[in-house]
Amino acid sequence: MTKVKDTLREHDLRNTSCREDVLAILTQNNAALSHGEIERELDNRFDRVTIYRTLKTFVDKGIIHKVLDEEGLRYAVCKDQCSGPQHHHDHLHFKCTVCGLTNCIENITIPPIQLPAGYRSIETNLLIQGVCPLCNSDN
Amino acid sequence: MTKVKDTLREHDLRNTSCREDVLAILTQNNAALSHGEIERELDNRFDRVTIYRTLKTFVDKGIIHKVLDEEGLRYAVCKDQCSGPQHHHDHLHFKCTVCGLTNCIENITIPPIQLPAGYRSIETNLLIQGVCPLCNSDN
DNA sequence: CAATATTTGCATCGCTGTTGCACTTGGCGG
DNA sequence: CCGCCAAGTGCAACAGCGATGCAAATATTG
Numbered sequence: 037m038t039k040v041k042d043t044l045r046e047h048d049l050r051n052t053s054c055r056e057d058v059l060a061i062l063t064q065n066n067a068a069l070s071h072g073e074i075e076r077e078l079d080n081r082f083d084r085v086t087i088y089r090t091l092k093t094f095v096d097k098g099i100i101h102k103v104l105d106e107e108g109l110r111y112a113v114c115k116d117q118c119s120g121p122q123h124h125h126d127h128l129h130f131k132c133t134v135c136g137l138t139n140c141i142e143n144i145t146i147p148p149i150q151l152p153a154g155y156r157s158i159e160t161n162l163l164i165q166g167v168c169p170l171c172n173s174d175n
Numbered sequence: 176m177t178k179v180k181d182t183l184r185e186h187d188l189r190n191t192s193c194r195e196d197v198l199a200i201l202t203q204n205n206a207a208l209s210h211g212e213i214e215r216e217l218d219n220r221f222d223r224v225t226i227y228r229t230l231k232t233f234v235d236k237g238i239i240h241k242v243l244d245e246e247g248l249r250y251a252v253c254k255d256q257c258s259g260p261q262h263h264h265d266h267l268h269f270k271c272t273v274c275g276l277t278n279c280i281e282n283i284t285i286p287p288i289q290l291p292a293g294y295r296s297i298e299t300n301l302l303i304q305g306v307c308p309l310c311n312s313d314n
Numbered sequence: 315c316a317a318t319a320t321t322t323g324c325a326t327c328g329c330t331g332t333t334g335c336a337c338t339t340g341g342c343g344g
Numbered sequence: 345c346c347g348c349c350a351a352g353t354g355c356a357a358c359a360g361c362g363a364t365g366c367a368a369a370t371a372t373t374g
Contacts, residue, residue: 050339055352083354085331085332109330130290141290144291149285149301150283153308154311156305156311159305161303162288166295166297167297169292189319191321191370193322211361221323224362247360
């Protein structure tokens with residue numbers, strides 16, 4: 037929990053209970069969460085709008101990043117290489133179609149894509165859907 | 176336009192004016208369109224709900240596919256290799272942050288990603304954000 | 315042309331995400 | 345420790361997305 041406070045301070049954000057709680061929830065969860073899921077976990081202790089603004093602030097500061105899947109938008113904490121000094125913009129996420137959880141896959145870099153001439157790439161976002169190890173019973 | 180009718184027939188869909196027009200719009204546009212954009216192009220000639228159902232039907236039949244970006248859901252017609260017999264599930268889209276258009280990139284296959292053990296991949300969706308050739312003035 | 319299964323329009327609902335404004339609070343200096 | 349003020353929060357309201365149930369309209373088939 038001290039870690040959460042530190043993270044807020046490091047990003048020049050005031051330490052408020054909403055920010056603490058939202059960041060704690062996202063840190064404890066390794067799956068990406070939607071606004072609605074976070075709201076439910078907070079058990080109506082904060083206004084919807086406040087949670088939206090908190091998430092937006094975190095994204096702007098690079099503390100968390102957006103995760104897209106067909107069901108909508110989710111959020112996950114950035115790992116060190118994402119929020120640190122050598123901030124990169126490649127994200128690889130895996131969505132399990134059985135359990136429905138979306139996770140960041142670490143340790144794998146997206147191979148460089150050779151785009152046609154004239155295209156300039158800034159950010160890469162890869163979503164792989166399939167079955168995760170826990171739901172995969174082919175063994 | 177006959178082509179549109181043929182496509183509908185090939186997928187066992189009744190030939191209705193809403194389906195014709197929606198498919199024609201998507202075929203003429205090479206950028207992916209959102210529900211709202213399609214609705215505007217149709218100039219209120221069809222009910223919102225009808226357009227939603229039409230798009231859903233097309234996705235189910237494999238005539239169009241969903242395109243995700245941070246602003247929401249869009250739709251684009253599947254190219255032959257996507258809707259034909261050797262239907263694949265890899266999609267590469269490029270979103271230009273200047274003009275805002277999202278296009279399918281053809282002729283480029285996503286390099287295979289070596290997932291950690293236990294993961295089974297079914298569908299791959301890659302969104303690259305950056306600047307497209309038309310908006311890129313570095314020359 | 316008639317029968318029928320499909321499609322459409324309308325009403326309605328719930329969820330997502332945003333904005334404006336007034337109130338509250340965190341962190342600063344004294 | 346206290347007051348100040350910018351930053352953050354809650355509330356009300358709004359616009360858009362996406363879905364469902366039902367009655368009316370329409371495309372196909374014979």
